[in-house]
Amino acid sequence: MHRALLPGLASMILLAGPATAADAPPGASSCTGCHAPKKVADSVIPRLAGRKAEDIVTFMRDYRSGAWPSSLMGRIAKGFDDQQTEAIAAWFAAQPE
Template sequence: MAASPEAPAGAAACSGCHPAGKGVDTPVPPLAGRAPADIAAALRDFKAGGRAPTVMGRIAKGFTDSEIDALAAWFGAQKVTP
């Protein structure tokens, strides 16, 4: 079995607010198993100010495009826990 890729920089910070499990009762959506294109688009939208201002806008501004792509790919590849 192949080892899962190491988490990219910033992933631990994301995991602090975004739950890993399905059906978790929180307004912050889980990222694990989501389509990488959707995650990347959301981050870029936050970064550009296209979404309502939240802490995500400030966080997203700190990521480069390659970091956004790495985070999106990594979270998309994670298994959703029950």
């Protein structure tokens, strides 16, 4: 009888579960367009997966301030505040290397 009320949803069974890629913090999924999750032949762009979160945060902070020179990352880092950066760093740190 629920089917009549909610035709699209009534037949679905929903289960909660652990965090998946659907729960990656905002911005994180864009990074892998350049920073490969797995080793890619001949890429000079470092991987992020499995790196220490504090290292990623430090780099992003220094890119943003210009303390560490960069070709592109300074322009990207300025789009994220400390909290957002920390969430992304923690996410990548927890990914398998």
